[in-house]
Structures are given as C-alpha cells and as structure tokens.
Amino acid sequence: MLKQYKLVTVTGARQVSPRTRRLTFGGPELADFTDVAPDQQVKLFFGRNGEPRPWVPQPTGDGDVMRWYRSFMAMPETSRPWMRAYSVREHRAEASEIDIDFLLHEDGGPATSWAAAAEPGDVVGLLGPSPSQLAEPGPYDWRLFAGDQSALPAIAASLAALPAGAKALAYIEVADEREVQELVGPADVDVRWVHGGLVDAVRDAEFPAGPVYAWLAGEASVVKALRRHLIGERGLPRDMIAFSGYWRVNATQEEIEM
Ligand SMILES: Cc1cc2nc3c(=O)[nH]c(=O)nc-3n(C[C@H](O)[C@H](O)[C@H](O)COP(=O)(O)OP(=O)(O)OC[C@H]3O[C@@H](n4cnc5c(N)ncnc54)[C@H](O)[C@@H]3O)c2cc1C
Structure with a gap:
C-alpha cells in the first residue's frame, strides 16, 4: 500500500x-x-x-x-x-x-x-x-457482479483476477452499445450488458445453482434495491453480499460519507 x-x-x-x-x-x-x-x-x-x-x-x-x-x-x-x-x-x-x-x-x-x-x-x-469492499464471505460456488458504468473498471479488474475455472455472472449497465468493452476473464464468465434497468435485469436473471457471493456497486439507490432483491426475493445471506454506493443522484462525493 x-x-x-x-x-x-x-x-x-x-x-x-x-x-x-x-x-x-x-x-x-x-x-x-x-x-x-x-x-x-x-x-x-x-x-x-x-x-x-x-x-x-x-x-x-x-x-x-x-x-x-x-x-x-x-x-x-x-x-x-x-x-x-x-x-x-x-x-x-x-x-x-x-x-x-x-x-x-x-x-x-x-x-x-x-x-x-x-x-x-x-x-x-x-x-x-x-x-473497495471489505466483505469476507463464506464458501461459494459462483460469483455475481452487478454495477453501472462507474463500477465497470472494478468489475473488469475483478473478472481479470478470477482464477481459472471460476464461475461468474456479471450484469453491467452502460449508456448504450458504444460503451461496451471487451473484458478478459476465465472461460466460465458470463457478461450481460444492460442498457437501462439494472435491477430488472438482475431480477429476471436465471441464477446458476449453488451458493453465490454477490458484489454490487453503482448509484446508491440502485445498489440498495439490488441488495434488497437478493436478500428478500432470492434469500441470499447478508454476509454473502458486498455492496457499495459509488455515487448518488444529485449529491457530490463530499455529501456521501467517506
Ligand atoms: C470505491 C469507489 C470506486 C469508484 N471507481 C470509479 C471508477 O473507476 N470510475 C468512475 O468513473 N467512477 C468511479 N467511482 C465513482 C466516482 O467516484 C463518482 O462518480 C464521483 O462522484 C465523480 O466525481 P465528480 O467530481 O465527477 O462528481 P461529483 O462532484 O462527486 O458530483 C457532481 C454531480 O455528478 C453526479 N454524478 C456523480 N457520479 C456520477 C455518475 N457515475 N453518473 C452520473 N452522475 C454522477 C452527482 O450525483 C452530482 O450531482 C467510484 C466510487 C467509489 C466510492
């Protein structure tokens, strides 16, 4: 450091x-x-x-x-x-x-x-x-990433660091087709690009079987809604979700706690 x-x-x-x-x-x-x-x-x-x-x-x-x-x-x-x-x-x-x-x-x-x-x-x-996040989850079979374009760099770096054989599903919201990037990662990584409606996209997703460790970042209210969905509707344990509001509508970063 x-x-x-x-x-x-x-x-x-x-x-x-x-x-x-x-x-x-x-x-x-x-x-x-x-x-x-x-x-x-x-x-x-x-x-x-x-x-x-x-x-x-x-x-x-x-x-x-x-x-x-x-x-x-x-x-x-x-x-x-x-x-x-x-x-x-x-x-x-x-x-x-x-x-x-x-x-x-x-x-x-x-x-x-x-x-x-x-x-x-x-x-x-x-x-x-x-x-960026300090969660230490229990054992899991696969990883879920969900975030908007502010979280794309962290998701891209995280996918690139996954070990061979790791399984992951990533939902990334970007403005349009021109914002899509080529990401590197192990073979079993499925990246879905979303243009509007990240929460709906995750809600409609068919999850692989087995315990999942979820990583969420982006606009604060969207992250909150995603977390609520994963806990309330998918039954994920709280400690299996790392989440962080990277920015907030109509608030500068000074106005969000460090
Ligand atoms: C751990 C962490 C990692 C981050 N990594 C990245 C990264 O790699 N790349 C990146 O681009 N951002 C990243 N962000 C988000 C970035 O810090 C914020 O977007 C930040 O507010 C940008 O500062 P600013 O000076 O442009 O705007 P501010 O002065 O903070 O805000 C001005 C206005 O812009 C709006 N705003 C801020 N961010 C966004 C946004 N993303 N989309 C739309 N409107 C916005 C605010 O609501 C506010 O109204 C990260 C945030 C965190 C907490």
Missing part, C-alpha cells in the same frame, strides 16, 4: 468509448504501488482553485485512516482539494503504471472535468490503494 500522499503524473490519455477516458499514470512515484484487492480504489485529489499540485496532510504511517481524514477535513474548506474515489482498472507493476477509467458523466464534477481535459504531464494527488 502507498503509505504516503503522492503527486502522480499522467503519462497517457485516450478515449476508450464516448463516455470513458482512460488515463495512465506512471513514474517513480508509483514504483512501490502494491496491489491490495482486485477491486482496489485510490483517492484522487484535485486542486479546488485549480492548483496544479494539490496539497493534503501526509498520513501518519500508522494506518489510522480516520485520523488522516480528520486532519484533511480540518483544512479550510476554501483550500481543501476535492477528493474523489476511483478504481484501478489495471496495474502494470513492471512499468510502474496504473490505468484509471473515468466515466465522463453528464453532471460532471471536479474529477470529471479534470479527467476530460487531462493530458500527459498533468498531475493529480493520490492516496491508496485500499480495497
């Missing part, structure tokens, strides 16, 4: 679909980037007043995230950088590089505006990585 706050540099930028911009970050600052989970997240920091090199307090090194967060929140609001969570789409350790896929959503906030214009040489603040 990167124990220090670092400024990392964009080394590549490309539009992988009309709404997805993939930025590559590289350089010696990422040489000690150590993977912690397939669905790992990093916190990115953007200068509130357009500062090209945003500053935040250094973590103390004791791993106490809440203590660091309190010191971050103690910064005057007018100079505190914007903090946003993003998934690591791919980490290439040998090249000290990570890719992050930014969904350029319509209501774009500071992260989206920055990513839409970012070019090689631009700098962003980074802390992490940390796991």
Whole structure:
C-alpha cells in the first residue's frame, strides 16, 4: 500500500468509448504501488482553485485512516482539494503504471472535468490503494457482479483476477452499445450488458445453482434495491453480499460519507 500522499503524473490519455477516458499514470512515484484487492480504489485529489499540485496532510504511517481524514477535513474548506474515489482498472507493476477509467458523466464534477481535459504531464494527488469492499464471505460456488458504468473498471479488474475455472455472472449497465468493452476473464464468465434497468435485469436473471457471493456497486439507490432483491426475493445471506454506493443522484462525493 502507498503509505504516503503522492503527486502522480499522467503519462497517457485516450478515449476508450464516448463516455470513458482512460488515463495512465506512471513514474517513480508509483514504483512501490502494491496491489491490495482486485477491486482496489485510490483517492484522487484535485486542486479546488485549480492548483496544479494539490496539497493534503501526509498520513501518519500508522494506518489510522480516520485520523488522516480528520486532519484533511480540518483544512479550510476554501483550500481543501476535492477528493474523489476511483478504481484501478489495471496495474502494470513492471512499468510502474496504473490505468484509471473515468466515466465522463453528464453532471460532471471536479474529477470529471479534470479527467476530460487531462493530458500527459498533468498531475493529480493520490492516496491508496485500499480495497473497495471489505466483505469476507463464506464458501461459494459462483460469483455475481452487478454495477453501472462507474463500477465497470472494478468489475473488469475483478473478472481479470478470477482464477481459472471460476464461475461468474456479471450484469453491467452502460449508456448504450458504444460503451461496451471487451473484458478478459476465465472461460466460465458470463457478461450481460444492460442498457437501462439494472435491477430488472438482475431480477429476471436465471441464477446458476449453488451458493453465490454477490458484489454490487453503482448509484446508491440502485445498489440498495439490488441488495434488497437478493436478500428478500432470492434469500441470499447478508454476509454473502458486498455492496457499495459509488455515487448518488444529485449529491457530490463530499455529501456521501467517506
Ligand atoms: C470505491 C469507489 C470506486 C469508484 N471507481 C470509479 C471508477 O473507476 N470510475 C468512475 O468513473 N467512477 C468511479 N467511482 C465513482 C466516482 O467516484 C463518482 O462518480 C464521483 O462522484 C465523480 O466525481 P465528480 O467530481 O465527477 O462528481 P461529483 O462532484 O462527486 O458530483 C457532481 C454531480 O455528478 C453526479 N454524478 C456523480 N457520479 C456520477 C455518475 N457515475 N453518473 C452520473 N452522475 C454522477 C452527482 O450525483 C452530482 O450531482 C467510484 C466510487 C467509489 C466510492
């Protein structure tokens, strides 16, 4: 895990679909980037007043995230950088590089505006990585993934990390056909692309037999409805569901608890 706050540099930028911009970050600052989970997240920091090199307090090194967060929140609001969570789409350790896929959503906030214009040489603040979800499920036969386009990078990385022979069913909601990506994973992974109505798609799904470990992420109310369906209608035990609201309609990430 990167124990220090670092400024990392964009080394590549490309539009992988009309709404997805993939930025590559590289350089010696990422040489000690150590993977912690397939669905790992990093916190990115953007200068509130357009500062090209945003500053935040250094973590103390004791791993106490809440203590660091309190010191971050103690910064005057007018100079505190914007903090946003993003998934690591791919980490290439040998090249000290990570890719992050930014969904350029319509209501774009500071992260989206920055990513839409970012070019090689631009700098962003980074802390992490940390796991996006902390569930430790019991034994299971197969995995269910369900999420919207904000969760696509984490689902893609998770599928790529599945061991050979693993069985998985993934429902991913994207705006339209042009947003569909080619995903890699073991042979027994079934990816269903959904254009509107993620909850209905999962509700109508025919599940494979056997215990399932479900991973849900995306807009908070959709994640809640998915979880409710899995528990209430499918009878899944609560501890077999990892879930996280990645964003919320009409709320910036500041307004959602860390
Ligand atoms: C653990 C974790 C991992 C994440 N990984 C990724 C990732 O890899 N790629 C990615 O693109 N996003 C990811 N997200 C979601 C991302 O952090 C949010 O979408 C974030 O709000 C974007 O910041 P912003 O500055 O653009 O918008 P904000 O300033 O936070 O919000 C501004 C407005 O935009 C709306 N909004 C925010 N996100 C979306 C969205 N996805 N779709 C439509 N409207 C939206 C809000 O409702 C608000 O009205 C992740 C979130 C978490 C918690």
